[in-house]
Amino acid sequence: MNEFLHLSPEVADALAAGRPVIAFESTIISHGMPYPRNLETARAAEALARGRGAVPATVAVLDGRIFIGVGPSELDRLATEKGVLKASRRDLAWALANRKTGATTVSATMWAARLAGIDVFATGGIGGVHRGAEGTFDISADMTELAATSVCVVSAGAKAILDLPKTLEVLETLGVPVLGFQAAEFPAFYSRSSGLPIPLRVESAAEIAKVLRSQRTLGAPQGILVANPVPVEYEIPRGTMSGWIETALRDLDARAIQGKAVTPFLLSRIVELSGGGALETNVQLFLNNVDLGCAIAAALAAAPHGAA
Ligand code: PSU
Numbered sequence: 016m017n018e019f020l021h022l023s024p025e026v027a028d029a030l031a032a033g034r035p036v037i038a039f040e041s042t043i044i045s046h047g048m049p050y051p052r053n054l055e056t057a058r059a060a061e062a063l064a065r066g067r068g069a070v071p072a073t074v075a076v077l078d079g080r081i082f083i084g085v086g087p088s089e090l091d092r093l094a095t096e097k098g099v100l101k102a103s104r105r106d107l108a109w110a111l112a113n114r115k116t117g118a119t120t121v122s123a124t125m126w127a128a129r130l131a132g133i134d135v136f137a138t139g140g141i142g143g144v145h146r147g148a149e150g151t152f153d154i155s156a157d158m159t160e161l162a163a164t165s166v167c168v169v170s171a172g173a174k175a176i177l178d179l180p181k182t183l184e185v186l187e188t189l190g191v192p193v194l195g196f197q198a199a200e201f202p203a204f205y206s207r208s209s210g211l212p213i214p215l216r217v218e219s220a221a222e223i224a225k226v227l228r229s230q231r232t233l234g235a236p237q238g239i240l241v242a243n244p245v246p247v248e249y250e251i252p253r254g255t256m257s258g259w260i261e262t263a264l265r266d267l268d269a270r271a272i273q274g275k276a277v278t279p280f281l282l283s284r285i286v287e288l289s290g291g292g293a294l295e296t297n298v299q300l301f302l303n304n305v306d307l308g309c310a311i312a313a314a315l316a317a318a319p320h321g322a323a
């Protein structure tokens with residue numbers, strides 16, 4: 016095993032025995048949500064996974080090692096410590112070489128999950144093509160990671176702060192299957208609909224497991240993006256979101272924020288503008304993705320070579 020990789024004993028045991036394991040990212044904890052809701056959510060996700068029979072593997076870089084599965088004190092650190100890097104895949108090698116502590120984004124978490132042999136990863140929303148990318152070239156590394164790393168990523172789509180039509184176009188160009196879970200439209204994170212059709216629809220976790228196996232049988236390098244709409248009772252309608260998003264984007268421009276600070280700024284500004292409602296939606300859609308991710312991990316563990 017890789018000298019930089021630290022698997023928790025529980026994760027190592029489950030992987031060795033072929034039991035279900037589900038990966039979580041840590042940027043959502045350190046940079047995506049305010050304290051203490053970030054810590055409560057990370058704990059709730061782990062508890063939900065256990066309740067569903069899967070071992071949770073929260074991924075983070077701690078003092079120069081990639082942890083796959085963290086304990087309570089590490090979760091505390093990720094939720095509270097100042098100066099935790101936002102580590103996308105390009106930052107990993109530097110962070111390890113310099114013994115840094117960093118929260119992993121979707122791209123870095125996918126990479127680490129694959130390295131550890133974990134097939135399923137649940138998050139909130141992926142990064143994608145930012146609005147105005149034709150001028151800034153700001154396209155998340157999550158896109159290119161989905162093109163290169165064979166992991167099933169369960170999301171509520173991509174945030175409406177992004178350019179969703181361009182995000183879907185890039186995913187198609189990169190050959191990434193986007194599966195609508197019981198949905199024919201790409202969800203817009205806080206909202207169930209975006210007006211953008213997804214051609215590939217699936218009805219069950221078992222079907223998603225089959226697609227991942229087919230993808231591997233083909234030798235395709237790409238991951239799979241599952242788009243799982245936020246539950247109806249927690250949805251914020253598209254019309255309500257669009258005003259807050261416009262305001263947040265104007266504030267972003269006014270402050271000339273760029274690069275990896277863009278997504279954390281927009282998320283926290285939208286939480287403020289919504290009086291906290293957007294945070295609750297974010298928590299609930301993430302837990303909903305954890306639930307589906309556990310079902311996919313269970314389906315894979317039940318028939319690892321496609322027997323069912
Ligand atoms: N979606 C959220 N919260 C987040 C992120 C996405 O609801 O915190 C994070 C994820 O870690 C994702 C990253 O990989 O933002 C994308 O950042 P960027 O746009 O800088 O690539």
Ligand code: MN
Binds near residue numbers: 153154155274275277
């Ligand atoms: Mn970016």
